[in-house]
Amino acid sequence: MYFQQFYLACLSHASYMIGSEGVACVVDPRRDVSLYLDEAAKENLRIEHVIETHLHADFVSGHRELADRTGAKVYLGWRAGAKFPHVAVHDGDEIRFGRLILRFLETPGHTIESVCVAITDLDRGEKPFAVLTGDTLFIGDVGRPDLSPDLSPRELAAMLFDSLHQKILPLGDEVEVYPAHGAGSLCGKQMRPERQSTIGKERAMNYALRAQTKEEFVRLLTAELPDRPGYFALDAEINRSGAPALTDLPPVARLSCEQILASRNAIMLDTRPPQQFGAGHIPGAVNIPLAGQYASMAATLVGLDRDIILIAEDEERLEESRVRLARVGIERVIGTLKGGMQAWRGPVVEIPQITVSDLARERRDIQVVDVRRRAEWDEGHIEGAKLMPLGQLESMLGELRRDLPIAVHCKSGYRSAIGCSLIQRAGFEKVWNVIGGFDAWRACGLPEAIAETAI
Numbered sequence: 001m002y003f004q005q006f007y008l009a010c011l012s013h014a015s016y017m018i019g020s021e022g023v024a025c026v027v028d029p030r031r032d033v034s035l036y037l038d039e040a041a042k043e044n045l046r047i048e049h050v051i052e053t054h055l056h057a058d059f060v061s062g063h064r065e066l067a068d069r070t071g072a073k074v075y076l077g078w079r080a081g082a083k084f085p086h087v088a089v090h091d092g093d094e095i096r097f098g099r100l101i102l103r104f105l106e107t108p109g110h111t112i113e114s115v116c117v118a119i120t121d122l123d124r125g126e127k128p129f130a131v132l133t134g135d136t137l138f139i140g141d142v143g144r145p146d147l148s149p150d151l152s153p154r155e156l157a158a159m160l161f162d163s164l165h166q167k168i169l170p171l172g173d174e175v176e177v178y179p180a181h182g183a184g185s186l187c188g189k190q191m192r193p194e195r196q197s198t199i200g201k202e203r204a205m206n207y208a209l210r211a212q213t214k215e216e217f218v219r220l221l222t223a224e225l226p227d228r229p230g231y232f233a234l235d236a237e238i239n240r241s242g243a244p245a246l247t248d249l250p251p252v253a254r255l256s257c258e259q260i261l262a263s264r265n266a267i268m269l270d271t272r273p274p275q276q277f278g279a280g281h282i283p284g285a286v287n288i289p290l291a292g293q294y295a296s297m298a299a300t301l302v303g304l305d306r307d308i309i310l311i312a313e314d315e316e317r318l319e320e321s322r323v324r325l326a327r328v329g330i331e332r333v334i335g336t337l338k339g340g341m342q343a344w345r346g347p348v349v350e351i352p353q354i355t356v357s358d359l360a361r362e363r364r365d366i367q368v369v370d371v372r373r374r375a376e377w378d379e380g381h382i383e384g385a386k387l388m389p390l391g392q393l394e395s396m397l398g399e400l401r402r403d404l405p406i407a408v409h410c411k412s413g414y415r416s417a418i419g420c421s422l423i424q425r426a427g428f429e430k431v432w433n434v435i436g437g438f439d440a441w442r443a444c445g446l447p448e449a450i451a452e453t454a455i
């Protein structure tokens with residue numbers, strides 16, 4: 001048997017390829033599918049099956065392109081209402097190839113159409129040795145129950161409880177667990193960093209599985225749900241239809257300075273590191289550095305329906321930026337600056353980078369904006385700072401004074417760089433990025449306030 005997990009850190013996403021006797025099945029493929037094709041060729045496997053555990057909301061899947069390029073069948077839970085040729089699976093349906101049996105378990109809860117896949121390797125025994133749990137069971141968490149337009153989080157959480165207790169846990173404690181997401185994903189809230197687990201380990205360590213009753217489980221799951229970015233519903237719809245192949249997307253046009261100055265409706269998305277961006281950028285540009293959770297940030301803050309002009313450090317990073325955007329459904333990249341920022345002849349603005357010692361020294365008459373999440377703020381923050389979580393920042397800008405400088409910080413400097421660019425874009429002139437963020441503030445032993453003492 002061949003079994004491989006492919007982990008994509010940018011989206012905290014895990015996909016899988018399982019093979020036996022020359023045949024392979026890919027589960028929850030990412031949008032750029034060439035790595036599965038290359039891997040299958042290397043292993044002498046023919047991809048004949050593609051499974052989607054559910055209609056993903058946080059990324060665009062490559063199931064349709066993979067099927068088009070291999071002739072594979074695509075399998076989805078019957079409730080998905082998929083709008084492309086597929087096999088609509090029911091509880092107990094099986095795919096058999098080589099020495100493998102893949103059995104579908106209907107596990108509604110995270111979404112109504114969710115399925116898990118129990119894998120039996122006949123060379124190892126008659127019972128499943130592993131289960132691909134999609135977004136039903138994560139390592140340390142379970143899937144969020146608030147993504148349905150038709151069912152309430154309480155209804156879905158109640159279904160998820162039944163799915164876990166009637167379908168997943170009975171598989172047995174020794175059965176290995178392979179989910180579709182890891183720590184950092186927006187599909188759960190407290191995942192552990194491991195990439196695989198067992199049912200027994202999750203039974204012991206997963207907070208959601210320790211809930212004794214359905215009522216307690218529903219209460220736990222529906223309390224403090226993480227933000228639901230606007231693009232989630234759009235990505236689920238793209239996946240219901242099946243996204244076009246990446247190779248069908250138009251090439252990125254090379255634009256002159258004049259063309260860029262004339263494209264007033266496009267968003268200028270500058271993907272360079274904060275220091276480079278701060279040293280000089282095109283007025284109005286949004287800085288989302290090509291690091292961390294770049295794609296989810298872009299989809300959350302820019303959305304899928306704007307024309308985008310990409311600014312990148314070099315050709316390689318330009319292409320990586322474009323692919324990462326396409327993975328979440330951002331396809332309208334209309335161009336880039338020909339020759340990069342060195343070739344820019346138009347106006348330039350800066351965002352000074354300041355240290356935490358500068359901030360502590362100049363503290364008076366500066367507005368300090370903390371763009372972290374409330375939970376992070378509650379654990380400690382700079383006294384007198386304003387909490388303006390990045391996702392809500394633009395709607396809160398009215399609370400800021402235009403006559404005083406604004407110093408923006410987050411945990412370590414990634415989100416604050418984005419926040420600075422959004423604030424400056426809204427017309428504020430004195431915006432400073434705090435290098436190293438609250439981690440640096442804390443490391444320098446500077447004074448902290450804790451929950452509810454500030455704002």
Ligand SMILES: [Fe+2]
Pocket residue numbers: 054055056057058110135143187
């Ligand atoms: Fe999901």
